[in-house]
Each structure stands twice: as C-alpha cells, then as structure tokens.
Amino acid sequence: MTNHWIDIKNADVVVVMGGNAAENHPVGFSWVTEAMQHNNAKLVVVDPRFNRSAAVADYYANLRSGSDIAFFLGLIRYLIDTNQVNYDYVKTFTNASFIVREDYGYEDGLFTGYDPKTGSYDKESWFYELDDQGYAMVDESLEHPRCVWNLLKQHVDRYTIDKVVNITGTPKAQYEQVCQVIGATHANNKVATFLYALGWTQHTKGAQNIRSMAMVQLILGNMGMLGGGVNALRGHSNIQGITDMGLLCQNLPGYLKLPSDKDVDLQAHFEHHAPKPLRPGQTNYWQNYPKFFVSLMKSFWGEAATPENNFGYEWMPKWDMQYDVLRYFEMMKQGKVNGYIVQGFNVLSSLPNKAKINEALAKLKFLVVVDPLAVETATFWRNKKLFNEVDTANIMTEVFRLPTGCFAEEEGTIVNSGRWMQWHWKGANSPKEAKADGEIWAGILAELKRLYAEEGGALPEAVAALDWQYVNPANPTAEEVAKQLNGQDVATGRQLSSFGELKADGSTACGCWIYTGSWTEQGNMMARRDNADPSGKGITPGWSFAWPANRRILYNRASADVNGNPWDKDRTLMEWTDGKWTGIDVPDFNSKLDPQASAKTGFLMQPEGHARLFANRLMAEGPFPEHYEPMESPIGTNPMHPEVITNPAVRIFADDKAQLGDFEDFPYVGTSYHLTEHFNNWTTHSRLNAIAQPQHFIEMDEVLAKQKGIANGDWVKVSSKRNYIVTKALVTKRLQPYVVNGKTLHTIGIPLHANYEGLTREAYEINSLTPYVGDANTQTPEYKAFLVNIEKAEAI
C-alpha cells in the first residue's frame, strides 16, 4: 500500500476491484465501513461475482474476469472526454509533458520492437527523447504530438464505452455509473482509494492491470493524498515482508537486484542499477544504490567483505535467466533438479496444473518439506483414491519432513500491507519436535559449513565466509536478526537510525536498507504501541514502525500543489508555510527544497522525479497497458485487434501450450478465489474453520444451471484441458451471464480451499484445472481467468 489501512477512513470513494476486501481482509475492511459511517464514503465494487464486498457496496458493476484493462482504458478516455482530469496535478507530478522518442509506436496490439520468434520486445524505443545533456525533453504546454499525454490520449481513444462493455460484458448503465463516481474524485477536495489483491495479479497481464489503475489515480490527482493511493492488500500476513526481504527470484532484500551474468563486476552492477538523473535538479534516490548494496554485502559476510574483494561480490550467484517457480518446476519435470526444499508452501495444492507438479516432484531425488502442517506436498507420493491417483511404487523421491512452529509460537516482526513492521511476542511453545524456521536454517547452515570445510566443493568461500555471529549460532534470536536488518556502524556497533547514514565504503552493515530505523539506539521501534493520533487522520507516528523512515503515506509531496499549498485543506499532509515545510507525516522528499524545486522531484525514486503514465522500458509488454485476452479466451479473439489476441510477451512452455483449452470444448470462464472462512490450504486443518465451511463447492449462475439440469447442491464435474474435479454446485443469483462480443458467457466460480489431508470433507484440489502460465513480468500464474466445462455428476 502506498497508504495504510487506517487511512482508508479518509477516502470519499473506496473502489474494491481485483480483490474482495470484505471476504479476504475482513479485519482491515473495518476501515471501509468506518469511512462509510463517518466520512459518508461511497463503496464501489467491480467483480465478476456479487461477493461479500458487493453485499455492502453502494455501487456494483459486473465484469468478465480478465477484462480489467479495457475497463480502465475506457475510464481514462471517459475522464479525458468529460474533462474530469486534475490537470494541475498531472502537469506537476506526472511525466505527461515528457516527449517520447520518434521511433516509438503502437499498432494493432503491438508496440515497436516486437520479435515474434522470441515472443519478446526490444524496448529500445520505449523511452524519452533526450537532449544533449542526457535529460528528457518536455513540453509543459502538452501540445507536442509525442508528449506522453498526447500519446496516451491517442492510445485510449479506441476504448469507447461501447467497445469497452463489449469486452467486459458490464451492463452499460453500471459502467457509466462507476465511471461517474470515480471521475468525481478529480476535484481537489475529493479522493478515491483503490483496494486490490490477487484478483489483479493472477492474470497473464497482472502487472498491467495494476498499472492501469495507478494511471487513473494519477490522472485524478489521488496519489500522495490522505484517503488515496494504490493499495495492494496482502493475502498472507507477511507477504509484504517476503517481497521486502527479497524472496523473489531476481531480488535481494530492500528491492535491490540479484546480479545477473551481465553484471560482470560490482561496477557493472552499479552502472545497471544506480540510474543517472533524467531531469536537472533530481533527488534520484536510487543513485544511492551502491550504499545499500555494499552495506548488504557487509551484513552477509562481515569482516570477510572488503574493498579489495569487492565486498564479496564474486561470491554472489549470478542469474542467466529468470528462475521463477514455474520455470523451476518445468526444469524439475525435465529431470534437471535433484533436490527441493519447500518451506511454508503447499506446492502440490498451490501451483497450477497439479498433474504436472506430481510428475515433477516424482523426478526429485529428495524433497524437504518444512511446514507446521501435514500438507499434501509431503505425501505427494501416496496414492489417494480420486484425489491423488499416483503410482506410489514407482516414485523414488525421498521425503524429509521438518515440522516448524507457527507465527504465534515465536517472536519477531510481521510487515502488514501498510508497511508497518509490528513486533509480536511468542504466545505458546511449539508442539513436540517442531522448531522455529530460523533454528532449522541455522542447523542446515552449520552442516553445510562443516561439509564444505571438510570436503570442499564449488565456491566454498561464499559459505565459509558467511557471517554468523549470534549468541547461540544454532538458534539466532529474532532480536539479533532484527538489529542486523536495521544496520550498524561497523566500527562502533552503533545501531543506525536512518538509511541516510549508509555508506558504500564498507563502514556500515545493513541487512535491509528500507528497514533502517526499525531498531535504533533508542531500542525496538517496531514494539512501540502508542496509538496517539494528534492529527485525527490516522497517522499514529508512535505505533510500530512503518518503512521507509516511519513514513505513513508515500509520495506525500503530491498532497500539495506546486506552491506547497495542500490541494485540500482538510487533507493537509505537507504544507509550505513561512518559508519551511510542516506536516503530519515524515516528508517523502527533500524538505530542504522549496515547493517548486521539490515538486520536480515529487516521485523521488524515479530518475526523472515524475510518476510515469508512460512506463518507459520497465514492463515486458509495453509502456502503456493494452487489453489482451486471457491465454484461454472464451471468445477466441480480441475485439481490439484480432491478430494479437493474448499478451504477446507471455512466456509459455511447449507442453503447457499444448494443454491450453479451446472455447468450443471449454466454453465457460473459470475463476478461482478465497472464502472468508478459510485461509489458503491451511485452515482446512482447523476445526472451527472446517465447521464454518465444511466442504468444497463451485458457484454458477441460474441460467446455465437450468440449461445443464443442475440443481443447487448437486454434484458436478468441472473440467479443463488439464484435468477435472468433482464437487458440489452452488446455484446463485450472485453470478449472472453476460454478453461479450455478441456471445452469452457464464462464469464458474471456484473457491480454492479444497484439500484431502485436512478436517474438511475430502476434495479434489482445484489446481488440477488451472493453466501453467504466468504474468509476463512476475510469472504469477493465471488463476483468475481460464476455460472450463461443467456437467452434472454422480456423487463421490
């Protein structure tokens, strides 16, 4: 979240789209009902299903799963047409006025630079026109035909309301109403917030779904505002912490980059990742990249990291390609992986195309399952009639189970969606042999160090040099690790209070630069529990610690205009008065700069200091979002450009491509989701949750049910090109057929809580159905839009 949970109460309009906050974030949703009760906020819900969020919404609009980008590009066109654009904001804080290179172009679904052979883009032309000093050229009058604003206008011009609803299936009146309600927040004193989650990420164009919304927020002037922002609601309590800590295949902690084999040495790595400013007078915060990176190396290797050995850079693994989890299981299936350690992740029930996962795991020599529960992954080799029909005798994989404790059985910190690092204390001891994850890893590391020392091996230095100075090396405490993440002055051991103190000369060590300030010489800032809120706007600076720098609302320079006057007096975050900045939050800009100078660097992480309506070369499939169909399209065409149906930059393996279904055999749109009663595949092991929702089911509309002779509660078989499941049907008015491109379509809603090892009724796991293909940028699998068929079935 650029903002945070409590801040939702400051919104005038709350839009829940690409998520189902009431269902999946029932506690945080209290700030939505707070806004509705005490700020007279309006709740807008856009979803293929009338869900729990929609039940309390003021406005609901239906849309076909996988058509969100069309919805938004139409909305942008509507905002421009009806003059509901906050032009002062757009000109000050976005790259609308920046001039794009002459060789950039877009035509019929493709941007310039596409290579059909590799299925990827040469992104060279997706950039600004630079002057002779290397600065981007701008036209503040927005008249230049190649300025971002005019390119955007031209790009969205194709998305008329009629064309949009022809793609999304949204009833036109509903669409117009939602556009109207959102558009009204272009006024300086009206703000909308968007709450989203996996409903946007789990598509082959997931990242562009989110970008489309972020562009709308910029056009309306809702970024950096109290009650505004782009707000990802994290599904797991510590998913924010996972990404912060770099648990992604190409990241290091603090959103630093894992070096690639193109970064031949430390200097090359810095050149690739510490950008040069693209406009004069920039803060260009990533220019500090070397300070963060060297401090991280010092945290990894301590005294062994020296300027002479480039702080251990040569010991870092360098990637040659993206080893995301889909690629990894493809390699596993091909027999290229010997062992796999799976921690807190029930892969057999989670990754797409369960049959493929079964096949891949069976190719392993060993599998280590680190989990608090008896998950299906650990028994992937066991034949379970109907639910896991495998040939046990021919599976040679050796499985080790390492039981862990749960979050409540250890102390530490959890980072919530609003970037708050909240310390929590141990509530109980773990049962029996279960150990904390940290203790398990310390044990594995000790053994690795011993084996490398005794037997040698490839690059033993990296393991041997790893700094492991804890009071009890076999079980580092959460306190020790948290202090290390915060960072210290190497010579004195002093806890640092700000990442501004980090140095690139090896005199500071820091495990995650964005966390600096969380455990200072004053103690554990994350354990603070002062809920005083002097402004009444929910800022609570004394409650826990919000990274970065205890800042509660990101990009808060944009809460005030170019002269430092707040857009809305009632939403004063930062204000220029009597020649200085004052405000209720920690400034997200250089507060030594005057309003005019700081406005030019309001989005200080960007080398041009401006938010990007045009994304330059960051995205795989284009600098502007464009509507592409899901990989399995229910209409088999793309009404915008029939020659380019799906995202052209998607990576898909040959076997998986062959397993994509056709709309003639599988005519219905399958979409998966969570229910309030359960949490992933975990709470099916918990009795109270199992009582509240005891058995798997799918949801379907009444019209299709009638056609198929399916009554509410009947057994049904749902099949995709991959496999099938047999489950029960909930026939409901909450799903409605819709017309897309002249064709009546139906959605089959598929909750994902289906297990056979838990306390709920044994069920077919729904990842039997889902396609093995992910977002072109993140490789997050397309769980939200795929094709299925449905028929009545015998009871199991």
Add this chain to the structure above:
Amino acid sequence: MSARDIILRSGTSELTPPAQARHAVDKVAKLFDATLCTGCKGCQVACSEWNDLRAEVGTFQGSYQNPMDLSSECWTLMQFHEVMDDNKFHWNFTHTACMHCDEPSCLMACSTEGAIFQRADGTVDFDADKCIGCGYCTTACPFSVPKLSPKDHKAYKCTMCSDRLAAGLEPSCVKTCVTGALKFGTREDMLFLAEQRVAQLHANGKTKAGIYNPAGVGGTGMIMIFEDITNPEAYGMPKDPVVSKPNTLKQDWLKPLGTAGIIGMAGLALVHRIAVGRNRVQEDEQNNGSEE
C-alpha cells in the same frame, strides 16, 4: 450483576419476583446493523470459541451458511439470504442468536421452576441443571432459537455471554465484530445509535431502512437495523413475532385459572368440612354409639 438480579423465573406463579431495590440495573442490548455486516462469520466462530462449542463438521448444503441451523453446539449463526427487491439484488446476512425478548416465550412455556430466568438487565438465560428437556421452549420461541442437545437432552441457546457480562465485558460476538455491525450497551444507547444510523441511511437514499425491535415480544435485547424494514423475512426474521398464543393462554389464563381452581378447591373443601365433614363424623359417632 449477580444471580439476585433475576426478575422472572419459569415454572412459578409469582407475577414478578421483585427486583433487588438496592441498585438500578439498566437493560442491555446488542445492536446488529445488517447494512454493515459482511457475513464474515467472525461472531459465529467467536461464540463457539468462548462457549467451547464444537458442532459436527457438516456438508455443503447449497449455501454459504454452515451449519444450516442453530443447535446445542451452535448458539450463533450467520444466515445468508439472496433477495431480489425492486430489480436490485441483495445478499443479506443475519446475525442469528437469542433475541433476549422482554416477554420471553421460552420462559413462559417452561414447565420447570427456575430452568429459564430473566435478569434485571433483560437477558434471558437457561439453567441446564434444572432443565428437564421437555422441549416446550424450543417450540414456543417465535425465532426458533433454543435447541435440545442430543447428548444430554437439555435445551441450550445464547446466554448473551452472561459470564462475560458479569465481568463487565461485552459478549464475545460483539468483541470480535470488525465492521461495527455488532455493538453492545444499554438498550437506551443502542436504540439511540440505531436511530442515528437509520437517519444516515435515509439521507443516503435507503429510505426503507428501519429498526427491528418487535413489539409482539415486548421488544428485544437484540435490536437489528435492516435496509428494508418492511420485509424482515428477507433477513430470515419473522415479520410480526408474538408471544405464542398457547403460552399467553397458559400464563394469563390457565395458570391463574389453576390457582383459582386450587383456591376454589380449598374453599370447597372448607365448605365441605363445615357443611358435610362434621355431619359425617357425627354419623360415625352415632354409629359407634349404636354399637355400644
């Protein structure tokens, strides 16, 4: 709050046992605002946790609702109703538990002295030790709340967390509710909040919104706000619940009649004693005398 604050007890003929005059006890109420409820079932699960209830793991019955009905192991239940109204679709969620009626049908129907009682704060509670399992309360309740346990054949229902109330805490369902759909306090305060909220809903164009606090049972210790008060059935609640006729008949007529009957019988016996009994003795004496 103490056991001495009981103002009504089942199976007794006193019209109303006097409340303790030492201190005034305000009536309490839960306020359920259906317009804020997201049907998360937090209240349902919190109730089971606090009261140590574990229903069977059931099966899917064609609804998000589970279990499908209240039971001796499920004292709080979210009901789910899909409703079309004026061409607009509504998914209504109802927090279902004891309504704590001011005139409790269950208490009036109960055959056993003190098995059901009402406290001065208005909450209605069961004493399982005294319950004989006749089940009259289960049929008498206009909201079908009390349920017999298949294990011990006694009747059970929501106590309004009387143990928590005694310690100055709110009921566990209210404690856990995150959206503000459940609130707890004095009935006066809850009615005041409810009226304010309804006024806000009216101002926002939800002109049918209103308060469910049915007079037919004397008002309830659970007050509800519905978006459409003209149609409480759309929330699974009866439109005009009343204390059941057999009950009123029994309490207001049969019991007094019975009392009158007993008094009458005593009177008759006395008359008999005076008018007939003495004569008989005399006859005996006469007989005895004759034998002598």
